[in-house]
Amino acid sequence: MDVLVxxxxxxxPETKLRVAPSGKALDTDGVKFTINNTYDEAxxxxxxxxxxxxxxxxxxxxxxxxxxxxxxxRATLAMGADEAVLVETPxxxxxxxxxxxxxxxxxxxxxxxxxxxxxxxxxDDEAGAVGSALGEYLGLPSYSxxxxxxxxxxxxxxxxxxxxxxxxxxxxxxxPAVLSILKGAKDPRTPTLPNILKARKKPLKKIPVKDLEAKxxxxxxxxxxxxxVTSFTLPPPRSxxxxxxxxxxxxxxxxxxxxxxxxxxxx
Amino acid sequence: xxxxxxxxxxxxxxxxxxxxxxxxxxxxRAAKADKLGEFPEDVYRKAWELGLMNLNxxxxxxxxxxxxxxxxIITEELAYACGxxxxxxxxxxxxxxxxxxxxxxxxxxxxxKPFCASYNLAxxxxxxxxxxxxxxxxxxxxKREGDEYVINGEKVFITNAPHASIYTLFxxxxxxxxxxxxxxxxxxxxxxxxxxxxxxxxxxxxASATSSITFENARVPVANRLGxxxxxxxxxxxxxxxxxxxIGALATGIARAALDHAAKYSLQRSSFGKPIGEHQAIAxxxxxxxxxxxxxxxxxxxxxxxxxxxxPVPMESSIAKCFASDSAMEVANEAIQVFGGYGYMxxxxxxxxxxxxxxxxxxxxSNEIQRLVIAKELLKRFA
Ligand SMILES: Cc1cc2nc3c(=O)[nH]c(=O)nc-3n(C[C@H](O)[C@H](O)[C@H](O)COP(=O)(O)OP(=O)(O)OC[C@H]3O[C@@H](n4cnc5c(N)ncnc54)[C@H](O)[C@@H]3O)c2cc1C
Numbered sequence: 001m002d003v004l005v006x007x008x009x010x011x012x013p014e015t016k017l018r019v020a021p022s023g024k025a026l027d028t029d030g031v032k033f034t035i036n037n038t039y040d041e042a043x044x045x046x047x048x049x050x051x052x053x054x055x056x057x058x059x060x061x062x063x064x065x066x067x068x069x070x071x072x073x074r075a076t077l078a079m080g081a082d083e084a085v086l087v088e089t090p091x092x093x094x095x096x097x098x099x100x101x102x103x104x105x106x107x108x109x110x111x112x113x114x115x116x117x118x119x120x121x122x123x124d125d126e127a128g129a130v131g132s133a134l135g136e137y138l139g140l141p142s143y144s145x146x147x148x149x150x151x152x153x154x155x156x157x158x159x160x161x162x163x164x165x166x167x168x169x170x171x172x173x174x175x176p177a178v179l180s181i182l183k184g185a186k187d188p189r190t191p192t193l194p195n196i197l198k199a200r201k202k203p204l205k206k207i208p209v210k211d212l213e214a215k216x217x218x219x220x221x222x223x224x225x226x227x228x229v230t231s232f233t234l235p236p237p238r239s240x241x242x243x244x245x246x247x248x249x250x251x252x253x254x255x256x257x258x259x260x261x262x263x264x265x266x267x
Numbered sequence: 268x269x270x271x272x273x274x275x276x277x278x279x280x281x282x283x284x285x286x287x288x289x290x291x292x293x294x295x296r297a298a299k300a301d302k303l304g305e306f307p308e309d310v311y312r313k314a315w316e317l318g319l320m321n322l323n324x325x326x327x328x329x330x331x332x333x334x335x336x337x338x339x340i341i342t343e344e345l346a347y348a349c350g351x352x353x354x355x356x357x358x359x360x361x362x363x364x365x366x367x368x369x370x371x372x373x374x375x376x377x378x379x380k381p382f383c384a385s386y387n388l389a390x391x392x393x394x395x396x397x398x399x400x401x402x403x404x405x406x407x408x409x410k411r412e413g414d415e416y417v418i419n420g421e422k423v424f425i426t427n428a429p430h431a432s433i434y435t436l437f438x439x440x441x442x443x444x445x446x447x448x449x450x451x452x453x454x455x456x457x458x459x460x461x462x463x464x465x466x467x468x469x470x471x472x473x474a475s476a477t478s479s480i481t482f483e484n485a486r487v488p489v490a491n492r493l494g495x496x497x498x499x500x501x502x503x504x505x506x507x508x509x510x511x512x513x514i515g516a517l518a519t520g521i522a523r524a525a526l527d528h529a530a531k532y533s534l535q536r537s538s539f540g541k542p543i544g545e546h547q548a549i550a551x552x553x554x555x556x557x558x559x560x561x562x563x564x565x566x567x568x569x570x571x572x573x574x575x576x577x578x579p580v581p582m583e584s585s586i587a588k589c590f591a592s593d594s595a596m597e598v599a600n601e602a603i604q605v606f607g608g609y610g611y612m613x614x615x616x617x618x619x620x621x622x623x624x625x626x627x628x629x630x631x632x633s634n635e636i637q638r639l640v641i642a643k644e645l646l647k648r649f650a
Contacts, residue, residue, distance in 0.1 A: 071276060078280065190287065193318030193331050196280045 001056040001151060003047045004113035005081065006104055006134070007040040007063050009033050009072035010124040017234060024229045026124070033068060038188075039119030039181075040072075041079070046149070046184030047117050048080045054151060058082045060111055064103045065089060070204065077199035078191035084204040085111060087212065096225040101133035106215040107207060108138060115158075116178040120145055131180035137219055142178040143171075148185040151175065272568075278340055281333075285341040288317060289348035297349035300474035301619050304466070306430065307352065307474055314356050315386040319345070323360045323367060323509070328375050329383030330363070335509060335571035339516035343564070346520025350623030351474035353517050355388070358426040358475075360513070361631070362389035364506040365435045365451050369493040378453050378491070382433060390431040392422040392454075392480055393503055399424070400636050402503060403446035407438040407482065409496075414489050416452060418460070418482040424630075428478045429463050432456050436482075437503050440496045449499035453491040460485030471622030509574065511584040511631055515567040515591035518627040522563060522595040525602035525620045526556045533605055549605055556598045563591035582644035589637035592627035599624040 011017060012032040020027040047059045061076040061084040063069045073084035087107050089095065095103075108116060116138065121128030135142025143160055150159040158177065162169045191199070216223045244259065246252040260267045274282065292313055300307050314320050322338045324330020333341075338360065345353040366379055382389065395405050407420025418438060428434070433455055439448040454461070464479035494502055530553055533544030543549045570583040599621040603610035610617045628634045 071279070074276065074280065190317060191280075191284065192316065193281060193284060193322075193333075194326070195318075196284060197277065197331075199280075200277055 001050075001054065001114045001153065002112040003051065003056055003059045004108055004111055004116045005040070005044050005047045005059060005061050005076065006116065006118045006130070007044065007061055007072050007076050008037050008119070008122045008124075009063065009065055009069040010037045010122055019232050019234060024232050026232070033071065037072070037119055037122050037124075039121060040076075041119075041188035042184050043117050043119045043181035044076055044079050044081065045186055045188040046181050047115075048189070049184060049186055050115075050149070050151070051080075054153075058112075060084065060113075062104060062107055062111065063087070064095065064100050064107075064209070066091060066093075070206075073204055074199050075191065077202045077204070078196040079189060080191075080195065081202075083202060086204065086206045087209055088206050089209045093209065094225050094228075096227045096229075097127045097129035098133050098221055098226040099224065101130045102137055102216045102219045102221060102223075103209065103212055104130065104134050105137035105219065106212040108134075109215070114176050115149075115151070116140070116176075118178065118180050120180050120182045128180070131178055135178035138178060140177050141173055141175075142180070143173060144180045145182040146179050147181070147183050149179065274340065278337060281337055282340050282344055284317065285319060285344035286347075288314065288319060289344050293345065293348035293352050297352070297474065298616065298619070300349070301351065301471075302473075302613065304468065304473045306355070306466075306476045308430065310352055311355060311388070312386045320356055320359050320386075321363060321383050322357075324363055324379060324383055325367070328379040330379075334575040335512055336568060336575050338513050339567050339571045342513045342516040343520040343523070343567075346517040347524045348520075349474055350517060350521045350620075350626070351472035353520065354472050354626070355427055355475040357510075357513060357517065358391065359387075359389050361426075361506065361510045362391040362431070362433070362435045364509055365391070365493055365502045366453065368505055369451065369498065369502045374453075374491070374493070378433070387433070388427045388431040390425045390427045390434045390480075391506070392425050392428070392434045392436045394422060394424050396421055396423045396479075400633060402437070403449065403500060404442075405437065405439055405449065406442060407436070408442070409438045409440050409450055409452065411440070411489065412486075415486045416489060416492070418452075418454070418485040418487060421479055421481045423464075423479045424467070424477055425480055426475055426477055428480050429466055429476050434480065435493075437499045438482075439499075444497070446500035447497050449503065450496045451493040451499040451502045452487055453493065454482075454485065454487050458485045458487060470625060471619070472626050507632060508579075508581065508584060511588045511637075512567055512570040512574065512580070514627060514631045515563065515570070515584075515587035518588070518591040518595035518624065519560065519563045519567055521620050521624050521627070522556075522560045522591070522598040525595070525599040525617060525624075526553070526560050528617050528620075529553060529556065529602040529605040536607075543605070552601050552605060556601055559594035559598050563587075563594045566590050582641055585632075585637040585640045585644075588627075588631070589634045589641065592624070592634060595624035595627055596621070 015032045018027040051059050059081045061073050061081045063073050064087040066089050070086055077084055087103050118131040132142050145162055146160045147163055148161045156174055157172050158175050159172050213223050244255045296307050318331045321330035322333045326332035409416040436452050436454045437449055440450050441448040460483045462481040467477045533549050534542045536543050566587040570580050570587040573580050573583055602617045606617050609615045
């Protein structure tokens with residue numbers, strides 16, 4: 001079995017974000033990018049766990065993004081993936097979830113895969129649309145928000161778990177398939193220092209996005225974004241927290257109750 | 268374009284690994300370990316698991332095989348979370364460096380490999396009760412009897428001594444020969460005749476353990492000697508030459524933590540109708556602190572970079588260590604000032620930084636000794 005994991009590099013959650021002068025995107029100038037999307041880390045862990053538990057042949061990583069996205073792929077290799085492919089976009093190239101899915105599908109066509117895994121969503125645009133669209137473009141079934149999966153190779157079926165509000169669902173379906181992973185069976189591993197150093201030497205292939213133009217053009221939607229952002233705003237700054245001064249727990253409770261009733265009006 | 272301050276991708280990843288470990292594993296334990304003087308062994312074990320421990324040991328013997336610059340990048344990140352834990356983690360580098368530098372292949376296979384293959388701590392045992400700065404006057408003796416040396420004497424202030432499984436010991440085969448008598452030998456902790464003293468109650472670095480080691484007729488095979496008799500002084504000095512710059516990085520991490528705490532607090536705390544950071548007296552302080560942190564890091568990186576090029580760095584490493592540790596002390600001191608009364612309280616994180624910074628001016632060659640070295644090297648050029 002071969003697993004393909006699709007990862008996305010996102011801005012560091014601790015970085016200060018600004019809107020670009022166009023008003024339609026984040027200003028990536030001077031923004032620190034984390035090595036990887038946290039949801040992707042959970043997904044990659046699930047892929048590696050399966051590889052180790054079921055003796056899969058390989059875990060390969062794929063990303064669409066600018067040159068710096070190589071960092072996300074190296075981090076995935078450091079976690080334990082075997083090879084990586086970067087579909088490299090030129091600076092300023094606009095992508096939306098569906099266009100990204102088309103590019104991933106075109107690249108994935110040349111990479112062996114029985115399972116294609118994506119994170120539940122990216123921390124930055126939170127669209128969560130790539131997985132289902134990718135299934136569509138690859139002509140594969142897609143399953144979303146899976147928490148743990150067990151492949152049954154003989155019957156080409158997957159046993160999957162999914163958390164529901166207050167419960168859990170166990171279901172099955174055929175593979176090859178595309179899955180969006182909510183959370184794996186294990187917490188994502190931290191790459192060790194020796195593995196970070198080894199990851200440098202693992203194969204990482206870069207494909208200029210132009211090379212996929214012919215393949216993507218024949219897909220519905222073509223070689224361009226399907227949707228366009230019209231405006232982009234940051235949430236209004238939150239007003240400061242209020243500190244209550246108190247001497248005794250009783251006083252704290254009384255004051256808190258008063259604020260909740262009179263100012264916050266939640267009681 | 269001969270100068271390039273950009274870290275390589277690999278260095279950024281090592282930095283990120285260390286930063287995450289520091290933030291997620293070390294930082295949450297720092298305040299309590301400091302308060303209670305605990306030795307958080309699980310943190311150290313985890314550091315070993317991630318490969319953050321034996322950074323300077325070549326990979327063929329089970330270490331991480333990093334150069335000095337990489338070590339400095341990692342050390343700064345760790346010390347940002349806790350100076351004391353970083354001292355205990357990097358004590359292995361200090362203790363193992365004599366083996367890296369002077370051991371035969373056979374000794375490395377026998378002493379380093381099994382040591383690095385599992386979680387183990389080591390101690391570098393040089394300082395004696397009668398003096399740390401004047402190494403050549405050491406009194407601990409090595410007396411050869413057949414295939415063994417018999418060790419007698421006492422070492423003090425030895426980091427990790429209560430928890431280490433091996434000691435790299437410096438002792439003399441003939442005190443009259445001063446530095447020419449100093450000899451290095453690897454001593455297993457379980458050698459009969461070794462007594463480890465009480466864990467010292469310290470001002471700072473309280474998550475690290477420090478104690479004395481007494482040797483009473485402790486017998487160690489001659490096969491554990493590093494180099495020849497009389498090579499020990501040189502081995503110790505060469506070791507300290509390569510660990511001094513990382514101590515500068517450790518101090519830089521403490522200073523950066525102090526600066527960050529102070530800068531954040533200066534925007535939260537208001538007086539006279541505006542954040543204190545907008546009062547010029549505080550703003551100028553922060554600017555001075557930022558200069559010191561930045562300069563310290565650059566001096567550390569420069570010295571480490573030179574060392575990685577194989578160049579001798581007696582002056583540069585002393586400058587880096589001395590400047591960074593003095594800066595850490597000054598920056599931590601000013602951070603407390605920015606916090607006002609709160610800064611003086613144990614409940615806030617900055618007073619610990621001052622206590623932790625202080626040690627960096629003392630150990631691995633006091634700053635007085637560093638200044639002597641710097642002046643000596645400087646004056647050589649004009650003599
Ligand atoms: C927490 C901690 C951990 C330590 N860990 C280790 C360890 O793992 N291994 C180890 O071997 N040692 C360790 N040390 C010892 C440390 O390296 C020594 O304390 C240090 O080298 C100073 O030696 P000393 O304390 O004997 O001071 P002394 O040498 O007695 O010096 C006292 C003062 O005189 C100054 N002085 C001395 N000589 C001169 C001179 N010629 N000119 C000007 N000033 C001078 C010194 O700078 C200092 O200010 C540790 C110390 C501490 C506090």
